[in-house]
Amino acid sequence: EGSEAVRYRTESRMSLARFGYEIPAESEMLLLERKKGGLQYFAFSVRMGEQEAMRYEGVRKGETLHLTGGAGEQTYDREIPWPAGTLSPREESRHMQAAFKAGKKTFSHTAFNPETQRPAAFTYTVEGKEEVGLLGEKRMLTKIRMEQDILPGLVNYLWVDEEGEALKTLTAMPLLGEMEAVRTTKERALAPSEPAELLAQTLVAPEGKIERPR
Numbered sequence: 001e002g003s004e005a006v007r008y009r010t011e012s013r014m015s016l017a018r019f020g021y022e023i024p025a026e027s028e029m030l031l032l033e034r035k036k037g038g039l040q041y042f043a044f045s046v047r048m049g050e051q052e053a054m055r056y057e058g059v060r061k062g063e064t065l066h067l068t069g070g071a072g073e074q075t076y077d078r079e080i081p082w083p084a085g086t087l088s089p090r091e092e093s094r095h096m097q098a099a100f101k102a103g104k105k106t107f108s109h110t111a112f113n114p115e116t117q118r119p120a121a122f123t124y125t126v127e128g129k130e131e132v133g134l135l136g137e138k139r140m141l142t143k144i145r146m147e148q149d150i151l152p153g154l155v156n157y158l159w160v161d162e163e164g165e166a167l168k169t170l171t172a173m174p175l176l177g178e179m180e181a182v183r184t185t186k187e188r189a190l191a192p193s194e195p196a197e198l199l200a201q202t203l204v205a206p207e208g209k210i211e212r213p214r
Contacts, residue, residue, distance in 0.1 A: 006035055008031040009031075012026065013025070025048050027044070029114055039058075039091075041058065041060065044056050053072070054069070055070070056076070058080075060082065063084070064080060065082050066078075082112075092109065092112075092122060095109055100124075106125050108121060120148045121149040122146060125144065126142060135184055141167060142161075156169060156172075
């Protein structure tokens with residue numbers, strides 16, 4: 001459209017395990033925003049090992065988002081409504097920090113969620129200060145609960161500093177348990193580590209012999 005835009009790129013890498021078999025997982029997100037705010041373009045992809053699990057691209061066109069891509073053999077080419085006031089992922093983070101610094105205890109807004117490829121209502125509730133361990137260091141941080149209307153049952157917790165920057169997050173995932181992330185250096189984040197076991201730890205061990213197993 002000829003207007004100036006800001007480009008943001010984020011990468012996530014982790015190692016998962018299924019019954020001891022390691023699977024590297026990577027995701028990448030690219031955002032183009034107007035300098036005054038407003039999503040113009042996004043691309044989001046996830047790789048599991050050598051295979052691309054999903055890839056989506058979206059172009060903002062007024063009150064709609066033209067979405068193309070797919071997951072596995074399923075492909076998409078559709079228009080998604082873009083309600084007025086919907087924030088981009090970067091704008092959502094900035095609005096959360098601004099609301100926190102303004103002293104608000106509960107706040108919400110609508111923002112685009114790249115993982116689900118649609119706008120969602122984000123609700124934040126400040127729960128108070130507590131001492132948190134951060135890779136050997138302890139800090140007094142503020143705990144905030146975050147929920148999304150399109151992912152009921154999935155609860156995220158953020159521990160933020162006085163500027164509203166998240167230094168630790170925890171996601172409670174139904175059936176899979178909890179996933180914790182702590183802000184650190186790039187070198188430490190990419191250092192080899194033991195992969196998280198997703199399936200074996202969710203199995204329930206019987207107390208005795210199962211009669212007539214199927």
